[in-house]
Amino acid sequence: MPFSSLGLSAALLNALADQNFTSPTPIQEAAIPAILNKKDVLGIAKTGSGKTASYVLPLLMNAQRWAGIKNRHANVLVLVPTRELAEQVKEVFRTFSKALPNPVKTLAVYGGVSINPQMMALQGVHILVATPGRLLELLDANAVHLSGIETLVLDEADKMLNLGFKEEVDKILGLLPVQRQNILFSATLSKDLEHIQQLVLQAPVVIKIEEEETSLDLINQLAYIVAPERKGPFLRYLIKHHNMKQVLVFASSVQLVEAIVNKLRKNNIAARAIHSKKSQGNRTDSLTDFKSGKLRVLVATDLMARGIDINFLPYVINYELPRSPKDYIHRIGRTGRAEAVGEAISLISLDELHHFEVIQKKMGKQVSIIDGATIII
Incomplete structure (x- = not known):
């Protein structure tokens, strides 16, 4: 199945070709149409399966309706466990966003660096990629608000819980709008993850890519x-x-x-x-x-x-x-x-x-x- 059959725009298809992506991985093939259709998604797939692009591409498509608008609050929140993953996800968003007719501003926020530049960069952000601890710090400082979040992504949720972020994640979930799209990706399905899954997802499309x-x-x-x-x-x-x-x-x-x-x-x-x-x-x-x-x-x-x-x-x-x-x-x-x-x-x-x-x-x-x-x- 080619990328052209998944409902992506011509601009994104050209960007995929420029990046030498020839055909979708199994997780991309299943997740992209579901996310485009605003469905909740539970994806179980190992690292390296192509899951980042599987949510980045459709979210950028959906973001075109409010891209270019000077919004006060982010529309998409992507929670990740580590600074490295935050940077990687941000770069994937930015790489494909360049191909779109309307700009989509993405920002990654995480600890270990000064919080002030991140606070200043939040203006006009559409897609916010964050580690839980730094996001809560920004919320406590009244530098960011979650009232405009339409889509929540929990990426590598198993790693997030293993690193002890369960309380932080629960607190963030309580601050989000009730009506929203939820996307949860994980390499495994643990008991802790089942708790988050039940708390977050509504009739999700379940995608499980078996590890070979x-x-x-x-x-x-x-x-x-x-x-x-x-x-x-x-x-x-x-x-x-x-x-x-x-x-x-x-x-x-x-x-x-x-x-x-x-x-x-x-x-x-x-x-x-x-x-x-x-x-x-x-x-x-x-x-x-x-x-x-x-x-x-x-x-x-x-x-x-x-x-x-x-x-x-x-x-x-x-x-x-x-x-x-x-x-x-x-x-x-x-x-x-x-x-x-x-x-x-x-x-x-x-x-x-x-x-x-x-x-x-x-x-x-x-x-x-x-x-x-x-x-x-």
Whole structure:
């Protein structure tokens, strides 16, 4: 099915062609017509399925009736869990908005940066992309009002709830007009999400894109048993010995991420950290340089994983294992995309071996394990 059959305008179809979008993904094929028809939508689909465009395109179409009007309050509210996702969603809106005859102003607001410039930029905004905490700060300052919201989007709702935003989201929902269109996207359907779903959605169009069982087939997985004190030197050995470029390394804490980066730099390996303590500008610059290939190694916490979306990422290394098998799959799922084979390597201490066996059982795949002590570095 081509995009032209979904009810989008000629201007948006031309913009899609310019961006080399040839045909809609399953989530886009189902969601775009429903959103155009002002239906509530519940979409369950993994990251990387094309869900952002599936609501951006129809919302921009619907926005044309009030675009160009000097409105006092936003018409569309998109709630997201992280600053990185807020920026990504804003850019998608802006990219396609440029093709429209009537301008649609989009603004992303989030914490970690000064609130004053965001307050000043709110004038005339049609589409507001926000993290819950910063939105509540703006509401408390009487800088923004939600009375004009016609459409609410909860993007990556499962992540939002996992990060502890349930109370904030409930408070925001209580401030919105009762009559509105609601769009909820999530990678999973948890009990907490069922609560939000029942609270928000009215007779929704339910779209569930099943995750393919073969989604890990393009990822070559390998694990090394390495003593904790040897993981740093072993990581540096792997990167240098195999001449790795564009290496995404995951660690559990901000402190460990910084320590890994410092050691890599001292050994002449270009590396940067990306985590919640970094400024938005720093995080954006690091991610841009990493995507373009200018940066050799990016070391990240799990919180940042959903903001890292690269089609041809060759390497993911788990410096230590995540707490859950789902997080492990999400980590290594950054590679092996767009039909390009990727490498996922895990450095495992003996204490982590049992946990890794659980991860293998959950994902239904056996991973070759090598004793790192036999390798001279």
